[in-house]
Amino acid sequence: MRLTAEQLAWSVHGTPLLADVNLTVEPGQTFGLVGPNGSGKTSLLRLLAGLNKPKAGRVSIDSQPLHTLKQRAIAQSVALVEQQADTTDRITVHQVVSLGRTPFLSALRPWSTEDDAIVAQVLADVDMVHMADRLWHTLSGGERQRVHIARALAQQPKILLLDEPTNHLDIRHQLSILELVRQLPITVVISLHDLNQAMECDRIGVMDGGRLIDSGLPQDILTPNRLQQTFGVYAHVIDDPVDGKQVMRFHSAI
Ligand SMILES: Nc1ncnc2c1ncn2[C@@H]1O[C@H](COP(=O)(O)OP(=O)(O)O)[C@@H](O)[C@H]1O
Numbered sequence: 001m002r003l004t005a006e007q008l009a010w011s012v013h014g015t016p017l018l019a020d021v022n023l024t025v026e027p028g029q030t031f032g033l034v035g036p037n038g039s040g041k042t043s044l045l046r047l048l049a050g051l052n053k054p055k056a057g058r059v060s061i062d063s064q065p066l067h068t069l070k071q072r073a074i075a076q077s078v079a080l081v082e083q084q085a086d087t088t089d090r091i092t093v094h095q096v097v098s099l100g101r102t103p104f105l106s107a108l109r110p111w112s113t114e115d116d117a118i119v120a121q122v123l124a125d126v127d128m129v130h131m132a133d134r135l136w137h138t139l140s141g142g143e144r145q146r147v148h149i150a151r152a153l154a155q156q157p158k159i160l161l162l163d164e165p166t167n168h169l170d171i172r173h174q175l176s177i178l179e180l181v182r183q184l185p186i187t188v189v190i191s192l193h194d195l196n197q198a199m200e201c202d203r204i205g206v207m208d209g210g211r212l213i214d215s216g217l218p219q220d221i222l223t224p225n226r227l228q229q230t231f232g233v234y235a236h237v238i239d240d241p242v243d244g245k246q247v248m249r250f251h252s253a254i
């Protein structure tokens with residue numbers, strides 16, 4: 001599915017927090033969202049998910065404006081993994097992930113073996129099978145994060161929105177989640193702080209002060225100039241001696 005934002009604006013109690021955001025993510029593309037703390041990444045992802053209502057402009061999936069769709073219909077296509085997601089106590093990992101199937105269930109379409117198979121698959125995808133019966137509140141931050149990603153995957157979304165999904169993860173799980181996300185044949189918007197990880201996206205957008213100030217191919221966007229202007233750091237690019245890939249190193253001063 002194609003995800004489009006047109007002239008998107010959002011404000012809280014009259015204070016503008018996002019303005020003039022125009023964005024198109026083509027079907028199957030992974031779009032990386034980068035920007036300093038407070039630049040508006042979370043606010044934008046919540047607008048794209050239909051959780052915040054735009055003050056102006058609109059979000060569309062394919063050609064359908066989000067505001068014309070019911071929450072359940074949106075949830076059948078769009079899943080969001082929030083930065084600080086919480087779930088009530090006394091619920092197991094398996095139950096949390098099963099909630100991802102909710103948008104598809106009804107009196108006419110009760111829980112089935114197909115749902116069981118989907119839940120089992122996504123638990124395996126995030127390496128949480130061995131913890132399926134654990135209570136949610138006993139998990140570490142990184143384990144919770146993986147469960148939330150599994151819950152979103154259980155929705156089998158056509159558009160997946162991820163807000164700093166690697167934040168609490170150890171390095172092995174960071175790499176496996178990013179690899180998993182890249183391989184999904186769906187449209188993904190992912191906010192990331194690790195700019196080298198962001199370089200692996202198909203396209204990158206830079207948020208600053210509530211605006212999407214630049215977007216395009218990673219190598220055209222994350223230039224030393226941009227890193228200095230927006231992030232206040234100096235970067236130089238080195239070649240990885242093992243695989244020849246270019247890697248950025250960052251410095252607070254030259
Ligand atoms: N509900 C809210 N009420 C007031 N201010 C908010 C609210 N949500 C976000 N903000 C402010 O909007 C700005 C952007 O926040 P956010 O979208 O969370 O940025 P990021 O995810 O890039 O760190 C910040 O200055 C934040 O304090």
Ligand SMILES: [Mg+2]
Nearest residue numbers: 041042043083
């Ligand atoms: Mg955020």
